[in-house]
Amino acid sequence: MRQSNNLVSLTINDQQLTVKKGYTIFQAAKENNIYVPSLCAHKDLTPFGGCRICIVEIKGKKKNPTACTTPVEDEMIVYTNSESIQKERREILQLILSEHPSGCLICNEIEDCEKFQGTIRKVGATTGCMWCPNDGDCELSKVVEYCGIDQLDFPALYRGFPLEKEEPFFDRDYNLCIYCSRCVRICHEQRKSSVLTLKQRGKYTTIGAAFDQSHIDGNCEFCGACVSVCPTGALSEKYRKWAGVPDKYTPSICPACSMQCDIQVLSKGDKIIGTLPPGEPHLSGGELCVKGRFTLSQLVNHPDRLKEPIFKYPEGDGIVSWDTAIEKAKESLSKYSGEKAAIYISPNLTTEEFAAIKIFANKVIKTSYITSSALNKNTISFLNLVKKSTTLNRIKKADCIVSIFLNGNYNYSPLTISIKSAAEKGIPYIQIGFQKDTTSRFARLKLTPTLCNENLFFKNIIKSLKSSKNVTKEIEKLIDILNNSSSPLLIIGPGILDLSQSEQIIL
Ligand code: SF4
Ligand code: SF4
Ligand code: SF4
Ligand code: FES
Structure with a gap:
């Protein structure tokens, strides 16, 4: 049945669907919870069609196109997991794996390894099994599992690229890169930074700033969007890489500047191990800057950070409980009240903290004097x-x-x-x-x-x-x-x- 001008009716895996005109087959499937494996597709980026993992069969067409680049058409009949598609997909995936250290993906000890984490490293300096920085949180391994690959029919090539660890915030191991170009596209299309490009040709292809510059010289902002969208362990956060898979993602707000960007806080047990932009991990580049993306967990966990109240006794500083600290503060502050008292605040407070202090000043201390090191005549006019x-x-x-x-x-x-x-x-x-x-x-x-x-x-x-x-x-x-x-x-x-x-x- 023909739909209105803005809708298209098609069938995917015998399921009748109606989706918006202009959608790709991949978008139509995703919106209707039909899984199509993908590696280079990303919801915020223009389709690239590079990995070919999302190939589908379309009734009446000789070739199998990629779902992420093919627009839906009325009365189209699509199969995403027919036997012939799965066979072709497995071959494509094996070609990708032949250049990606795959000890962690197709080892015959994989089940025991997952249970006991006892297998030693097999490939490369920092790759394979539990030694990959993305161990347990890898999109490639999910695709390998879906396709049921348990051996490689092609000779494996370890490209031997040196690890790039000299710049702050994230490390780069292009031996793990599958050339999906998500990093290049997010840097160019979403961040408008255009730092990254595909360099060299053939087996020597890597990603990096043009003319072999360092990221710093290539004007990288270290926003981490490329790291967020990388589907493998090729790009990994220095601070978080060995912290393991987070067990909790908590929505929050970055406190590091007035923009107050949405973030999600990653924690494992009772420890904060990192922060990400909101949205599905690996699928959200986000708009965070280096402070919100990479520094918050380090600030929270910094060994010099004061975590308990300290009281200044005549004989020296001593850690006290929160109850004691509040009692002592009450005792000292009760001597001062009204306009004789002033409150001196940090210029780095959040709006919520400032609001709480204002209530405290008005209702408890009964003063209107609140000042800060940042307050002078310039800031007042500002x-x-x-x-x-x-x-x-x-x-x-x-x-x-x-x-x-x-x-x-x-x-x-x-x-x-x-x-x-x-x-x-x-x-x-x-x-x-x-x-x-x-x-x-x-x-x-x-x-x-x-x-x-x-x-x-x-x-x-x-x-x-x-x-x-x-x-x-x-x-x-x-x-x-x-x-x-x-x-x-x-x-x-x-x-x-x-x-x-x-x-x-x-x-
Ligand atoms: S950190 Fe940001 S600016 Fe730097 S390369 Fe990655 S996406 Fe581009
Ligand atoms: S570094 Fe990661 S995101 Fe970039 S092309 Fe390689 S695999 Fe893809
Ligand atoms: S992520 Fe950066 S821009 Fe956003 S609130 Fe934090 S410090 Fe500001
Ligand atoms: S996900 Fe479609 S070609 Fe890569």
């Missing part, structure tokens, strides 16, 4: 400006974006990705500041004020808006872009607070 500001969603409506002292390197990921996406769509982006950052490559115009004379720079812009006399070429371009914009958006970064003249500029 905060007044923030009160008038808008939300990040506004960026979608802007027809011109100007960032001022933003410095988005390793910071404010959702914001910098939005700027880059808008600029990619042709929205003019103007960057004003001293430093290059991850958005600089997308800027139509970059303006650098003279150091310690920034106020004059902004005054000149204001003057030029009124009269075009004695205007530099760059400012002329800026005025031209602004004059052609009906909905410009100004993004002011905290870098402005570091300037000696910041108060005048903000005002």
Whole structure:
């Protein structure tokens, strides 16, 4: 039966389905809980069709296309697991495995090994069995299990690539890479960083920054999106790689900056072992920055972190119980109350912590004096400006974006990705500041004020808006872009607070 213009009716494994027009067979199957094994497909990335594991049989077609690149058609009849498809799929998978150390995947001791974890390493320096950083959490092993591979019919090749461990946050072992290119695509398509590419040819193919640069030199932001989507142990977190498979994923919010990105906290027993972007592990690159992705568990578990209250006795510091600490704090604080008391807070508090302190100050101490090392006349004028500001969603409506002292390197990921996406769509982006950052490559115009004379720079812009006399070429371009914009958006970064003249500029 023919459906409305926006729907398509097809059959997958004898199941009658109706899905949106434009879906691929893979999407249609997934939405209807029909498993099609895949390695290179990813919900947030354009189909690549590289691994060919998702091949399907379509009635009336001679060749077996990949489900992740083939759009659904009305009255299509698809088989995802017929005998001939499974046979062809097993051969494709064996070819992939012939270049991937597979001791952990097809060893005949696999069952005992899973029970007792007693098998010694078989292949490579850090691969095989329990020595793979992805042991127990590997998409490739799930596909091998589904296809029922228990031996290799092709000669195995260990490529012998050196381990890349010299950069922070994650290690790279391209002996485990299956060239699915998820890492390359997420870096380019979602993060807009374009650090990674496929390098060399044939058996020497690896992934990395162009011209054999290090990731740092290739402008990697260490956001970890590539690590999150890697279906094998080729990319592995330095801190978490030997912590094992988490037994709990708890949704939470990153406390490391004002963006408050959604995260999931990974724990094993009572220990936090890592953080990931929200969503299915391996299938969510997310918008976290290096702080939210890699540093939170290290901060929580840092040996220098204070985990118990410490009381200062005359004879020295001593650990006390929470009950004792609260009693002692109550005793000391009861001597002070009202406007004679002031509360000094850290500038790194979360909104919730700040709200709790405000209640404590008002109701318990009865003071309105709350101050912080970050509070000075510059920050007060900045905060007044923030009160008038808008939300990040506004960026979608802007027809011109100007960032001022933003410095988005390793910071404010959702914001910098939005700027880059808008600029990619042709929205003019103007960057004003001293430093290059991850958005600089997308800027139509970059303006650098003279150091310690920034106020004059902004005054000149204001003057030029009124009269075009004695205007530099760059400012002329800026005025031209602004004059052609009906909905410009100004993004002011905290870098402005570091300037000696910041108060005048903000005002
Ligand atoms: S960490 Fe982020 S920026 Fe660096 S290569 Fe991976 S995806 Fe690209
Ligand atoms: S490093 Fe991982 S994500 Fe990148 S191509 Fe290799 S297997 Fe795929
Ligand atoms: S941008 Fe980074 S630090 Fe800020 S909330 Fe998101 S992950 Fe955390
Ligand atoms: S998942 Fe379809 S070709 Fe790789």
